[in-house]
Amino acid sequence: MADEVFPIIDLSQDGNWPDLKGPEIVEACKKWGFMILTGHGIPKDIIDSMFEMHQAFCTLPEEQKLECVIDERQIGYDLKRSKIGMNECMVFGGVKGDIVQGDNIHPWWDAEKRAKVEEFKEKAHNLGLELLKVFATSFGLDPEYFTSAHNMNQGPGSVLRMLHYPKLGEKPKEDFPRLYSHTDWGSLTFVWPRSGGLEVETPSKRWIEVPLIPDSIVVNVGDAMSLWSGQALKSTLHKISFDNLPIDQTRWSMAYFVNANTLWNRSNKCEIDAKLEILKREEDGRLTLSSDQHTILTAGEYHQARLYMSQKEDAKNNWVGQSDLSILDTAHKLASVVERLGVANGSGLVNFSRS
Template sequence: MANTAIPTVDLSPFFSTENDENGKKKVKETINKACSEYGFFLIVNHGIPQDLLNQAMHLSKTFFKFPDEEKLKCGPTPGAPLPAGYNKQPETLDDKNEYIMMFPPGSGFNLFPSNPPGFKEAMEQMFNYFSKIGELIESIINDCLGLPKNFLKEYNHDRSWDLMVALHYFPVTDDTKNVGTSEHEDANCITFVFQDDVGGLEVKENGEWIPVIPEQGKLVVNVSDVIQVLTNNKFKSATHRVVSPKGINRNSFAFFYNLHAEKWVEPLPQFTTEIGEEPKYRGFLYKDYQAMRMRNKTHPPARTEDVIHITHYAISTS
């Protein structure tokens, strides 16, 4: 299937020394449409050097080729809000992958191996770049929604809860049924993905799965559950999955522009009372939802219908 349904956004007007208001307007129009329909888009000219992305991907692939005993030297880190460091999905799960999770540089939760050399430094540089891009996309979304200037920035001002994950997906074999990552939506605010040339990421639109074809210089962006709740479904949390190809390893980086655990999340009055709409979700503490989502992974329910999604907080209209 063609990739034409997923728009590509050129962010260069926001990095130009010239005041390209027309270019910025086009960017906002494209992002607004994408977020309203299914929550996915691609970005180019985003400010992250391609050499750094390539270097980080190479080092990540090198690390994941090491024996388990070597990889286990870097985690998981005790005391972190989520299991930082190296982790491997339980064998009982259909989604079979391994990953390194890191929090902001200097947070004290990140343990990295000395081998391969330069891996820690590359990850930290990537983290800082992604954090800046997250702030930019958040600002653009703020404008798309017509919210007061810096509203989302002030609501989500604590960057200490952002996290980045280097992922390795095991290849599908004849005796495995894993699909990479099952159909889901992300729990956070905004997610950024850099995938290798293997591909496998797919987004759901109107009941159809659309492959997100890897292209040089492009990053994937998807809106997540917090934005969907705040906007009372005006912006959609993107439904996506990873389909691992048979016999081929897949690697990617995912950056989760997150929310502080103690934040209260509920539909904003700009999308409910001020326009005469009923709220579609009851409010909740983000840490409570995050804990339930993490339990989906560590103790997966026996029945698919018992997996927790944002619909857990949905208000019934019946």
């Protein structure tokens, strides 16, 4: 529809923005599931430094970058050349302190660089916690209702992905996308784009390109937060197509995924797991716990299933190719619940194979 205007919210003039801008933020996340934040408080020089490191690392030969491929903690180099998309990225997941320790991180990322990454992750996470408090307050819940399940010291940890979509000599014969149409599976996602190309599905089901505003953050709601809120908040499909990012163009961006806490042991059993206790809306607008036990999921179940889905197509370049695929049992059980709730993008959860 012609009157659909992408939400852009400026926080810079409001010292108390959670209270002053809260209603506008919540409304954007209900209607669009996406918004752009300007004046967000994360210093420009820190963001610029992250991009400089990212671009320098990507100049290394591919065989060197593949020396530390992404592991189950989502730490390492991730190369995608499949129906998921065509990109490379350095992934910094794990709990607070994992990056400074440097396990499974290429030596190019020395102690100084890893410390900068940890600092950036913490600043992004703190902004995420403020938004989670805004959601809880708007629903009549305790301000810490969501934040208590997003402790940086507990696994799996939130994830920073430093993304590079390189120029291509020709469009892939397999018709692989730049980035497939999908929803994110966590609580919130922050994206710092350095060029255009990101497309989202509007409330009227049209695809539009997200406006590119310097020094802003593109924010979207993930499946976990949509489930948690009884789908009051919207998890929206998004993609990058060859139409808006042709083969002769490159794209740089960073994405930070705010995840709820889960902790899996070596027996593939979850010891600590935040429940996605699906809420329902009362007539006065408050959210309360649903009595439908079939809609109570855990962040760990959902995270494990979607993580595997995102890595399976490129298994030869990551941990899946050497892993025990018993996690598929959990994924199959979860898939039926998620499909019924209608939140996930449906790009493979119910079609897992054991091959």
